[in-house]
Amino acid sequence: ETGVTQTPRHLVMGMTNKKSLKCEQHLGHNAMYWYKQSAKKPLELMFVYNFKEQTENNSVPSRFSPECPNSSHLFLHLHTLQPEDSALYLCASSPPGQGGAKLFFGSGTQLSVL
Amino acid sequence: GESVGLHLPTLSVQEGDNSIINCAYSNSASDYFIWYKQESGKGPQFIIDIRSNMDKRQGQRVTVLLNKTVKHLSLQIAATQPGDSAVYFCAENPTGGGNKLTFGTGTQLKVEL
Numbered sequence: 001e002t003g004v005t006q007t008p009r010h011l012v013m014g015m016t017n018k019k020s021l022k023c024e025q026h027l028g029h030n031a032m033y034w035y036k037q038s039a040k041k042p043l044e045l046m047f048v049y050n051f052k053e054q055t056e057n058n059s060v061p062s063r064f065s066p067e068c069p070n071s072s073h074l075f076l077h078l079h080t081l082q083p084e085d086s087a088l089y090l091c092a093s094s095p096p097g098q099g100g101a102k103l104f105f106g107s108g109t110q111l112s113v114l
Numbered sequence: 115g116e117s118v119g120l121h122l123p124t125l126s127v128q129e130g131d132n133s134i135i136n137c138a139y140s141n142s143a144s145d146y147f148i149w150y151k152q153e154s155g156k157g158p159q160f161i162i163d164i165r166s167n168m169d170k171r172q173g174q175r176v177t178v179l180l181n182k183t184v185k186h187l188s189l190q191i192a193a194t195q196p197g198d199s200a201v202y203f204c205a206e207n208p209t210g211g212g213n214k215l216t217f218g219t220g221t222q223l224k225v226e227l
Contacts, residue, residue, distance in 0.1 A: 043217040101207035105157035
């Protein structure tokens with residue numbers, strides 16, 4: 001266990017549904033991330049939060065809406081997704097200081113959009 | 115833009131042999147590198163890291179080598195075991211890049227019994 005917990009592990013949703021992915025960490029980290037992992041492609045950074053403030057939005061479509069209420073919790077709200085959004089969505093966290101680039105990942109949410 | 119790539123998508127080794135997974139990077143400003151292991155159904159798991167002021171770093175059964183001259187990174191796994199079967203990713207963090215990592219596409223390591 002890495003200390004980063006994601007729920008649900010699997011999610012199937014229709015294109016008109018609204019769902020949310022949840023991530024929490026109790027490692028004392030101050031930064032949290034959402035990554036998208038598609039088959040045979042590098043991990044794609046979606047969003048970065050530092051001390052609850054969004055510091056990176058990697059040109060992600062607005063149908064993905066992140067929320068970070070505190071440094072321990074991160075959500076990804078999904079609405080009107082497309083089939084090409086089907087992928088593994090990974091949450092990660094990292095500590096402050098020089099270790100800030102050392103990411104700890106959750107197990108991911110496998111999302112299927114029908 | 116900058117990229118991180120892996121030489122081989124799949125590597126098959128016999129149990130007990132040593133494995134070497136290679137990674138090329140193009141951003142000469144990168145000063146921190148990480149290797150991750152991802153097993154099926156799990157998220158990437160940190161294996162070992164190295165900063166650009168080092169050429170080599172050893173962990174438990176793993177060694178990372180960094181050649182800054184040719185911008186090459188390698189992960190060596192000694193006495194490969196079936197539990198080592200996974201996808202291995204290298205990632206780089208450029209100087210001034212904050213806490214962002216750029217990942218390669220991964221190498222699938224298959225351990226044959």
